[in-house]
Amino acid sequence: QVHLVEFGGRWVQAGGSLRLACEASGYSFDTYNLGWFRQAPGKDREFVALITWTGDKTYYTDSVKGRFTISRDNARNAVYLQMNSLKPEDTALYYCAADAYSFRDYDVSINPAQFDSWGQGTQVTVSS
Numbered sequence: 461q462v463h464l465v466e467f468g469g470r471w472v473q474a475g476g477s478l479r480l481a482c483e484a485s486g487y488s489f490d491t492y493n494l495g496w497f498r499q500a501p502g503k504d505r506e507f508v509a510l511i512t513w514t515g516d517k518t519y520y521t522d523s524v525k526g527r528f529t530i531s532r533d534n535a536r537n538a539v540y541l542q543m544n545s546l547k548p549e550d551t552a553l554y555y556c557a558a559d560a561y562s563f564r565d566y567d568v569s570i571n572p573a574q575f576d577s578w579g580q581g582t583q584v585t586v587s588s
Contacts, residue, residue, distance in 0.1 A: 461577045462486035464556045469582030472546055476586070480541040482556030482579055490534040493559040496541045497572060498552035498584075505555070507570045509541060513562045519570060523549075546586045553581040 468480040480496070495510040509530040510519040518530055529542040539556060557575035564574060 461560070462489055462492060462558050464558060464577055464579035466554065466556050466579045466582040469554060469584045471585045471587065474546060474548055474586055474588050476546050477542070477544045478546065478584060480543065480554055480556075480582060480584070482539045482541075484537045484539075484558065486577075488560075489537045489558075491560075491562050492577075493562065493564065493566075494530075494532055494539040495557045495559065495570070495575060496530060496539075497555045497557055498550075499555070499581075500552040503552075505572050507572075508554070510566060510570055511539065512566075517566075519566055543584070546584075548586050548588045551584060551586050553583050555579055555581045 462484045464484050466482045491513050493512050496508040497505050498508050499505040507521050511530045511532050527545045532539045556579040558577040559575045
């Protein structure tokens with residue numbers, strides 16, 4: 461497993477931008493698939509974005525496509541989520557997660573049970 465710590469969450473007005481960062485410690489970081497999830501009060505944790513260990517495939521939930529971009533920097537053991545055109549419905553606790561199974565097929569589904577390691581979360585609040 462890897463230890464994950466998220467940074468960058470804060471309050472922002474609708475239409476604004478934020479960049480979340482997640483730093484990892486532990487071996488074999490560059491073989492992990494990395495994802496961002498979020499959880500709003502009273503709702504289930506939902507998938508937001510994922511980047512494969514090779515960095516050549518990314519996945520997004522429909523509601524963030526065209527607004528959010530996930531990226532990774534293996535030299536820094538970090539994964540990022542650039543969030544633009546933020547909306548009040550993006551308000552949630554955002555979690556970074558790592559999946560040790562490098563060759564998982566995400567074309568079928570992406571869900572929290574596939575991920576072995578989780579950060580503590582960083583709060584994003586978007587006001588209208």
